[in-house]
Amino acid sequence: MPQLTCVDPNEQAINVAFEPGETILQATHRAGVDGILAECGGGCSCATCHVILTSDWEGTLDAPSLQEADMLSFAVDSTPQSRLACQVQLNGQHDGLTLAVAKRQY
Amino acid sequence: MNIGIVGAGQAACTLIAELVRGQFSGKILVFNGESYRPYQRPPLSKTWLHNPTDSELIRLLPEPIETHASLEWIQDHVVSIEPDQGVIAGKHGRRTVDHIVLATGTRAKTLAIDGLPADKVHVIRTLSDTIHLHEALDAAYNIVIIGAGFLAFELASSLEHPERTIRVLAKGIRALPKISVKAADRLLEETPASVRVGVTIERYDQDSTSLITNHGPVPADLVIVAIGAEPNTELAIACGLGTSEGIPTDPLMQTTHPRVSAIGEVSLHTQPHLNKVMRIESISEANDSASTLAKRLLGAPEPFKATPWFWSDQGKLKLQIAGLAARNDEETCLIDTQTERVVIRHNGDHVTAIEAANAAKEFMAARRLFEQGSISHKALLQAGSVFSLLQSSRS
Numbered sequence: 001m002p003q004l005t006c007v008d009p010n011e012q013a014i015n016v017a018f019e020p021g022e023t024i025l026q027a028t029h030r031a032g033v034d035g036i037l038a039e040c041g042g043g044c045s046c047a048t049c050h051v052i053l054t055s056d057w058e059g060t061l062d063a064p065s066l067q068e069a070d071m072l073s074f075a076v077d078s079t080p081q082s083r084l085a086c087q088v089q090l091n092g093q094h095d096g097l098t099l100a101v102a103k104r105q106y
Numbered sequence: 107m108n109i110g111i112v113g114a115g116q117a118a119c120t121l122i123a124e125l126v127r128g129q130f131s132g133k134i135l136v137f138n139g140e141s142y143r144p145y146q147r148p149p150l151s152k153t154w155l156h157n158p159t160d161s162e163l164i165r166l167l168p169e170p171i172e173t174h175a176s177l178e179w180i181q182d183h184v185v186s187i188e189p190d191q192g193v194i195a196g197k198h199g200r201r202t203v204d205h206i207v208l209a210t211g212t213r214a215k216t217l218a219i220d221g222l223p224a225d226k227v228h229v230i231r232t233l234s235d236t237i238h239l240h241e242a243l244d245a246a247y248n249i250v251i252i253g254a255g256f257l258a259f260e261l262a263s264s265l266e267h268p269e270r271t272i273r274v275l276a277k278g279i280r281a282l283p284k285i286s287v288k289a290a291d292r293l294l295e296e297t298p299a300s301v302r303v304g305v306t307i308e309r310y311d312q313d314s315t316s317l318i319t320n321h322g323p324v325p326a327d328l329v330i331v332a333i334g335a336e337p338n339t340e341l342a343i344a345c346g347l348g349t350s351e352g353i354p355t356d357p358l359m360q361t362t363h364p365r366v367s368a369i370g371e372v373s374l375h376t377q378p379h380l381n382k383v384m385r386i387e388s389i390s391e392a393n394d395s396a397s398t399l400a401k402r403l404l405g406a407p408e409p410f411k412a413t414p415w416f417w418s419d420q421g422k423l424k425l426q427i428a429g430l431a432a433r434n435d436e437e438t439c440l441i442d443t444q445t446e447r448v449v450i451r452h453n454g455d456h457v458t459a460i461e462a463a464n465a466a467k468e469f470m471a472a473r474r475l476f477e478q479g480s481i482s483h484k485a486l487l488q489a490g491s492v493f494s495l496l497q498s499s500r501s
């Protein structure tokens with residue numbers, strides 16, 4: 001199974017295995033990564049699944065939808081690499097990439 | 107201290123996750139009356155209804171938490187509790203704990219319709235409800251949804267199919283009575299269902315497979331009743347801790363008995379945002395009340411202070427609501443463009459809710475503003491958008 005490395009808010013790096021087609025939220029949730037609240041359960045309605053893509057994800061993803069971008073503009077310490085974990089679908093190209101959970105979700 | 111949680115829904119699971127992550131020192135017994143591991147409810151009427159095969163997708167707790175050593179999962183129906191002794195009695199056995207948490211949630215209200223066979227009536231509340239509905243869909247071309255709330259319309263849009271006719275029948279004078287007329291209109295533009303209001307159902311006619319109503323017969327191969335939910339308070343009522351309205355708690359989620367707390371949709375407590383004692387059915391209520399209790403059990407109590415929020419997806423339309431309005435609160439349209447619509451609900455100058463259709467920024471700004479305190483209707487109109495009011499309040 002392909003995998004990501006996810007750094008949680010306590011600076012712990014966790015290996016997150018994923019099935020192509022699932023979202024970052026589904027994969028990190030299964031792995032039990034700390035700090036992603038995901039209050040709306042993946043509905044793109046709460047912005048508490050804020051993650052930051054830390055390695056080079058360039059060219060592997062579509063830009064965020066308007067809804068996601070609007071929600072992200074309210075995430076705490078949002079960066080140009082910020083995404084909502086529930087909105088990013090993973091594929092084989094993402095094997096080996098890294099991301100970090102935002103330190104604070106609100 | 108050992109605790110026993112009755113229920114395994116959203117509130118129970120948020121409590122469990124926060125206790126495990128907070129390294130709660132005692133044992134946590136969880137009584138799950140359903141035969142599935144804890145799952146998320148919102149997708150049942152939304153995306154998941156299209157293909158309810160993989161319950162892993164809507165699993166509520168991550169594996170490392172669900173299997174944590176401090177937890178003991180007990181699959182049993184709790185039949186009574188004895189607060190003084192800390193006893194939780196299930197069908198299959200009794201357990202004793204130091205503290206009991208009632209997280210029993212709500213159940214779908216049902217409706218008795220004369221002549222309607224049981225296999226044609228559905229409700230959507232649990233995972234097995236969704237699975238049953240999905241199985242029945244193949245033979246259903248005329249679907250009737252009874253109800254006028256978000257659930258009715260979410261189901262209508264999830265069930266949309268070229269071979270199906272979907273009708274929503276509502277008893278009241280308008281659909282979506284809990285939100286403003288202007289927000290409701292926006293949502294009604296999107297619905298694939300034909301909607302009829304002011305409908306009384308007399309009976310079901312088997313020969314014509316139709317519901318007989320005051321508006322004439324309505325073809326119905328399948329009927330979904332989505333007329334709201336009622337709290338599961340029987341356990342609390344039996345020991346004097348609640349009524350059919352809910353289980354009263356203080357701002358730390360403590361009931362009138364020191365050994366019993368109640369969280370989630372059953373708990374009846376002061377909503378600081380409205381300064382009113384009420385029961386709220388929403389994910390935010392489940393999460394916030396559970397967090398409040400978790401903090402207390404972990405030794406750092408902080409009273410409940412959250413502002414409720416809601417969301418609903420109707421095809422391409424996303425409606426997000428911050429706050430909670432009373433039915434007769436006034437409404438003023440703040441923003442109305444081709445895509446976005448934002449409606450202010452207010453009681454005089456006091457804003458009670460912001461209803462945002464396809465306007466996520468306005469919704470998020472409203473949540474932030476409510477967290478800071480109350481919002482003035484006049485100031486909001488002057489600012490022109492919730493976002494600008496938030497920015498001016500920050501500078």
Ligand code: FES
Nearest residue numbers: 042044047049086
């Ligand atoms: S889980 Fe709520 S926005 Fe991603």
